[in-house]
Amino acid sequence: MGNSTERDERNTGGSGMLEKKERYQNRIELLQGTLDLLILQTLQWGPQHGYGISVAIRSRSGEILQVDTGSLYPALHRLEKQKWIRAEWKVSENKQRAKYYQLTAAGKKQLSRELSKWSQFSDAMAGVLNPEQT
């Protein structure tokens, strides 16, 4: 029994579990700019809690954009630390106490900056991908 253990260990190498966290961190990096924009844009319609934000993004994108909680919460806390959004504990319609985030003045400015950056980016992408349309 001992022998088989050793062999298995050598074949498998490192552990899948151990690498999971690194994967999370990669995805945050990948989505960072976009996710911030999506969150700020969602909060433009009013204060919302984390679950509400993820539901809103999913439904508005036609179920295409699935926001991972492992990316959403770090992003929320980071934006709060940057003072673009502000958090407040409130009771939801379902009598559920939840942490509601809302845009600050600085957040609104940041949103317009991000929006113009995004439209520049998407124009540029479009220009490269479909040159005949411009």
Add this chain to the structure above:
Amino acid sequence: MNFWRRKTSGAELDEEVRAHLEMAAQARVERGVDQKEAQRAARREFGNVGLVKDVTRDAWGGRWLRDLLDDTRYGLRMLAKNTGFTAVAVLTLALGIGSNTAVFSLIDALLLRSLDVPAPRELVRISFGPPGDPEPMSGPMFDRLREQQSAFTDLFAWKNAPMVLTEKGGARPITGAYATGSAFPTLKLKPRLGRLLTWQDDEPSALSNGIAAVISEAFWLEHFGGDPRILGQPIIVDGQTATIVGVVPRSFNGITVDYAPQVVLPFIFDVAVRGKSSGRFRPDWTWFSPMGRLKPGVSLAQAKANLSTIAPEVLKESLPSDDQRIDYLRNGTFSLSPGRRGNSPLGEIYGRELWTLQALVGLLMIICCANLASLQLSRTFNRQQELVVRSALGAGRVRLLRQLVAESAILSCTGAAAGIVLSQWMGAGLVRYIEQSDFPVFLDLRPNAAIYAATIALAMLTVLFTGALPALGLTHVHTEEMLRSGTQRTVIHKKHPLAASLLPVQVALSLLLASLALLFAVSTGKLLRTDPGFRVKGITFFRVDFDERPEKGEALLDLYRKVLEAIRQAPGIASASVIKHLPLEEGGSDESAAPVEGNGQETKHLFANVVGPDYFATAGTKVLAGRDFSKFDRIDANPVCILNQTAANFFFPHESVLGKHIRSTEPKANRATCEVVGIVTDAKYNSLRQPAPPTIYYPYEQLPASGWGGFITRSHDTSAAVAAFKGALHRIAPDTPLLPPITIERLLEDSIGKERMTATLSLFFGSLGLLLTAIGLYGLESQRVAERRAEIGLRMALGAQRKDMLWFILREAALIFAIGVPVGLSLTFGASHFIGALLYDISPLDPRVHFAAILTLLSAGSLASLIPARRATNVDPMVALRYE
């Protein structure tokens, strides 16, 4: 981020996540999903809750601090849970680091530390003498040298001298020093209070204006209560009054590392005390130890060249014209050596032994580290299950590794702290060992930056060895396999290669330590057992200072007679006499002499001593032929002498000695010839290691000009002798300063102090090494037995004999010894070259010693491995098998 806020936001995050899960579940319930199923799905969608919280907390920043706190907290908890392991590990570290710091702080104080003065590297020591025999110089020679040299900004001279302080309550000995007026300006010292000595203080004009004195800060504080009004107060030293003008800062304790002068006086003070007989301007008194401060940009070699250029002129003007030592002095040259560290006579005596000890404690430290590493390794293996569970719960490999390192860091910091405390004790003990009789040794063993750096480096190395290395091997663990294989088994049977290689190293080094310790112990034992030629127990010596007494000449002799008689009459005194040069303490006077009758040769190296009546009976030196001195050997009687056996054989080989005559060939001999009236056994003088020199003894009443050492008594106990001497002095010569008594026993111990120190400490360190190795072996065997419980049970169930099983378990220990012992032996033989010179009357290759060392190691090793092995063979096979 502060701790409090961290805690509240941690709770907030928990609630935020809980709210998310509940809302997600609620949304599903509203869509008609079953309550339980909804909760499960919400959780599935959310992912790993712990991990999300973890990465979210990352967004707060300050993560390293948080992790550090977590690691520390967790590490402390783990260490507290394993009290046995923690205690052994901290103790091991404390002993290793403590003994290293203690020995190193002594080396630092005696051999490494610079004088605490500005730019100490510019200081140079200057000495004078025939090549290879550097000595102090005379006052006039120093003066001429100082006038004519051009390589130094200035020169100064220094002389440590025990002095007597007279106060209202009586006289008491103090540590004093003479310094030339140039000393403090050249050293660039600033006063703590008042002013320091200047050149004017050392001019002859000071004799009429009043002599200035400075005192040390420690003396100022403890004796004068730190009173600033001390300035201008008179102080009576050696019967002469001086005026305190300043306090020397505590950072400076004289230029000799083990002698801290309480009072420093200008050299001219000696003229004030002794008048015409002062040695200040005498060309034949060599007692100035000069130092100089090099001019900027001048190298030692250039200074040397400068001094050899002016040497003929200086010598012409300063050498005595008709001294017996003139030949000796004429051959002299000036020699220079770096003076950054000042003088360290103790360092010169103990230097080699201290470095040897440092090497030994270095070895001990390696053993400690090896032991810790194997302890840690076996513990970490036993923790595999825990580590696997933690990694399954999402702990990253780096995080696990850091956790293990953190534990080691806590261990080594605790160990280092405990070690520093321990080293204070050990350091004080070491100083006591090297203390001599006359004055307590002053040694400033402050743990300075160098020592802290060394200790911290040792601790860091220990961390690397014990924390990171085992951890590296472990984080390869394959989680799933481990979890599947059940909770009770250690999965990896294969030992870490490090663990396997550590024990032979430990065995080899322990053997080296044990062999060296035994060698030093045997050598010191032999020294202690050599017959010194005089009694050791019950002999007490009292130095006297009758300089201040009015009696001179015959009256002084009579004073001696009276005191001696009073001591003899005192209760408890078996015998008493007078002696000039105490054995084992200082060099006596060299005398050249030749036999008058017979055809023996002349010798220039006859050791001469002056003793009183019944000296040999008192000291316990056997009179082989003839008689002891008596009170009738006076100045008006027939001049007599007594020879020791070596001298008798030298002067009168193969003939009868008694009644023959010896002629002194010294130019200024007191008497032409003397009759040999006795032969005594050889008694050692300068050191127990050297054979007794040819010695001639003169009766003290026939050499009145030679000055007296003091009284020697034989009594049942020292207190009786002290009482007798005090009583006699009090009655006959009151206000004579009472100097501390010296016992021959103590003197003998002092004279082999370094041997005893080396032997005792190496035995101590050797046993520690042995103990640590035994602990290591015990740990290894216990682990093996635990691992193979089932196998042993099975084998025994199948009919294996107990002794087969014992061998099965001890096999590995035997292999460790088979590798470690030869390696250790060859290391010892390699080291024998270096320690041969430290040994007395034993070869470093003496097979008996090495055999004894191996035997000790083997028995300690077998004991350590037999205990777990016996436990294994007592296993009930059924129990062991059921366990699986």
